[in-house]
Amino acid sequence: MTALPVPHRVVDRHRETHDTVTLRLKPVGEALSAFAPGQFAMMYAFGRGEVPISVSGIPRDGDLVHTVRGVGAVSAGLYDAQVGDVLALRGPYGTGWELSAATGHDLLVVAGGIGLAPLRPLIHDAVLDAEAYGRLNVLIGARGPAELICRAETGRWPTAYTGVTVDRPGDGWTGQIGVVTRLLGLARFEPTATTAFVCGPEPMIRATARDLLHRGLPADRIKVSLERNMRCATGHCGHCQLGPLLLCRDGPVVGWDIAEPLLYVREL
Amino acid sequence: MTAATMMSALPAEHRDRLMRIAREVNVPVGTRLFQEGGQADRFWVVRTGTVSLDMYVPGRRAPVIETIGHGELVGWSWLFPPYVWQLGAETISPLRAYEFDAVAVRAVCQDDPTLGVEVAMWVGKVLAHRLQSARTRLLDLYAPYGSGTGTRG
Numbered sequence: 532m533t534a535l536p537v538p539h540r541v542v543d544r545h546r547e548t549h550d551t552v553t554l555r556l557k558p559v560g561e562a563l564s565a566f567a568p569g570q571f572a573m574m575y576a577f578g579r580g581e582v583p584i585s586v587s588g589i590p591r592d593g594d595l596v597h598t599v600r601g602v603g604a605v606s607a608g609l610y611d612a613q614v615g616d617v618l619a620l621r622g623p624y625g626t627g628w629e630l631s632a633a634t635g636h637d638l639l640v641v642a643g644g645i646g647l648a649p650l651r652p653l654i655h656d657a658v659l660d661a662e663a664y665g666r667l668n669v670l671i672g673a674r675g676p677a678e679l680i681c682r683a684e685t686g687r688w689p690t691a692y693t694g695v696t697v698d699r700p701g702d703g704w705t706g707q708i709g710v711v712t713r714l715l716g717l718a719r720f721e722p723t724a725t726t727a728f729v730c731g732p733e734p735m736i737r738a739t740a741r742d743l744l745h746r747g748l749p750a751d752r753i754k755v756s757l758e759r760n761m762r763c764a765t766g767h768c769g770h771c772q773l774g775p776l777l778l779c780r781d782g783p784v785v786g787w788d789i790a791e792p793l794l795y796v797r798e799l
Numbered sequence: 800m801t802a803a804t805m806m807s808a809l810p811a812e813h814r815d816r817l818m819r820i821a822r823e824v825n826v827p828v829g830t831r832l833f834q835e836g837g838q839a840d841r842f843w844v845v846r847t848g849t850v851s852l853d854m855y856v857p858g859r860r861a862p863v864i865e866t867i868g869h870g871e872l873v874g875w876s877w878l879f880p881p882y883v884w885q886l887g888a889e890t891i892s893p894l895r896a897y898e899f900d901a902v903a904v905r906a907v908c909q910d911d912p913t914l915g916v917e918v919a920m921w922v923g924k925v926l927a928h929r930l931q932s933a934r935t936r937l938l939d940l941y942a943p944y945g946s947g948t949g950t951r952g
Contacts, residue, residue, distance in 0.1 A: 600943070602943040643940065643941060644940070644941035673941055674941035674942060678941060698936045698939070698941065700862075702860070704863075705891060706866075707849070707866045707868070708851070708863055708864070708865050708866045709866060709932060709936075710932045710935055710936060712932075713868075716804075716868070716869060716870055716871070731941075732940035732941065734935060734938065734940055735935075738935065
């Protein structure tokens with residue numbers, strides 16, 4: 532981990548949606564330490580600032596893949612980066628999904644919107660080491676068909692069940708319509724031997740976790756990725772504090788047994 | 800909140816009584832199960848397949864509101880007067896389902912108030928879950944800033 536931004540060159544740019552892009556970044560000099568799925572980098576757009584972005588792909592050649600939604604000044608600058616441009620990264624920061632702790636379990640991946648991006652490298656690892664785990668389920672919710680990311684690959688993942696549902700279908704959509712939690716009834720998993728990985732808007736995380744608890748998953752087997760205002764990413768500035776946690780250091784991935792009592796305290 | 804299925808909502812004894820009224824049906828894809836405004840004289844519990852719910856809007860193709868799948872209830876208007884469908888429904892994949900005659904089910908509920916309360920609770924839970932889901936979708940959580948205003952990097 533380095534506290535200094537390390538220059539990376541954009542070597543590939545894939546436009547996912549009208550406001551979301553996936554960038555493959557190659558270190559210009561020395562590479563950052565290896566990232567684990569679920570961890571994030573502080574991405575620096577020169578002259579604009581830096582924002583925390585979870586890693587969405589971890590190629591073995593030292594490159595890094597990040598998926599960015601351009602919704603603010605800095606992230607719009609990252610979105611605009613073209614092949615050949617140089618950005619800067621520091622990291623890796625935070626806790627990862629720790630897939631290995633789910634060995635022997637069915638896996639339930641629940642993603643809302645761009646929340647699929649931090650889960651993508653976990654899915655890749657689960658597919659590569661399929662014999663270590665039970666059934667892999669991937670449940671994806673999105674605003675509409677045009678807002679789905681990773682579309683080219685989701686259908687190719689060898690899962691026991693992949694479900695996609697949208698809120699606003701538009702013409703031509705023949706798939707599921709409704710909130711992502713309704714896909715839980717279609718997934719194939721044994722609740723007492725399942726680990727869930729959930730990332731998306733916080734109300735979606737809460738609804739998913741409540742449903743999973745009702746189905747019999749222990750709270751500590753529900754891993755959620757939380758988002759707060761991360762600035763320093765090194766556990767010093769306190770902007771990302773959630774009760775006793777500094778989410779840049781103690782998160783973003785947290786067990787629901789820890790997250791639930793904190794998320795219901797509004798003053799936090 | 801978890802969607803209530805007939806299996807989870809009703810005790811075995813009452814479930815069996817209802818199942819004696821049910822008949823198994825196979826419905827081809829693209830079949831209209833009911834039209835908004837029609838008489839709600841039946842309902843279904845999906846075994847396999849998917850049903851879409853839509854709403855009539857003059858001048859455009861009926862927009863689909865939601866899809867209903869395995870284990871879920873299709874139709875609740877049969878339980879409440881005036882027994883008129885509030886939405887339309889169409890199969891979007893081949894459907895295997897249990898079909899129930901609404902008049903017969905209402906009669907059984909009237910004869911056995913305990914069963915009647917349980918059926919009402921079941922349908923009430925389904926409605927509450929769908930209301931909560933609809934409210935959540937109103938939030939437009941996947942929009943930038945979750946459809947609220949905010950400042951982000």
